Amino acid sequence: MMSVICVVASLAHIAFLSLLVSAGATSLAWVNVGSVFLYGLAYVLVQRRVLVWALNLIAGEIFLHGVLASWTLGLEAGFQFYILLIIPVGMLTDFMRLRLRALTALAAGVVYMALDYWLKGHQPPHPLAAQTAQGLYYFNLAVTLVILGFLAFIYQRLVGQAQARLQHLACTDPLTQLHNRRFVMDVAHREAAIFARSGQPLALIVADVDHFKRINDEHGHEVGDAVLTAIAAVLRTEVREVDHVARWGGEEFLVLLPGTSEREAQVVADRLRRAIEQIRPSADCGPGGLSMTLGMSVLQPGETIAQALARADKALYQGKQSGRNRVILASPA
Structure with missing residues (x-):
């Protein structure tokens, strides 16, 4: 925003040079050169x-130039309008204290009103022809309105970006960059509603990294985090775009497979299990590969998401008890 203001303001001051010279306001023309x-x-x-220094320069130049131009050419030239731009520019910045921004905006308002009060009826040193003054007045007014519109657009864009970032943070696990538990549960309930209306199947897979505590205990949490990140990347690449992979908690992951039958889900789950086996941990992890145990269920008519998850979780526990590194289909509801 500030970069664009600097460029636009420089071009505007260059454009005013010939007008000021022709009006005989050579001293103000030299001020314009300094402004550029x-x-x-x-x-x-x-x-x-x-x-901070850049903003101080911009605000200082607008203050001084607005006052000098208004005094030299009169209020009829419309240069006082630019002082109002300090208010939104100052308030939109987030790298200065709020009190300082508020004082800057207040100062701009006070200076504008003071000029309007003291210079009414003032005979300027270099009065412009009535037609020239009128044209310059509306030109400066139009430029001020365009800049205000641009600032409003920038503000709206910044707010939109901030909202998108907040939404991303609220829905994303910071370590693995997968969806988090809260987000995937919202998705699961929406998919359950689709199943209730149309009968489109929904499969759920709960996966747990085998012997993950041992990795943390023997090699540290930094290595454990690297393992989780690698597993998350593999899980995401091994499913479709319409599927959802989330970090369920700790070393557990949840995979939602909309429109997937029980047989198809078993194929996907076994593919995920084999893909995890192909991950080769760093030397810091010691010998041996990684493995996961997966419990799988398919949502049944009249069943809630919580009940389907409980069945998948029970199947996962059975897989852990029977030797790990396997896919276990949950018993029917």
């Missing part, structure tokens, strides 16, 4: 992320 230099410097500071 200040906006160029502010642009460099923005690119280098020295944002």
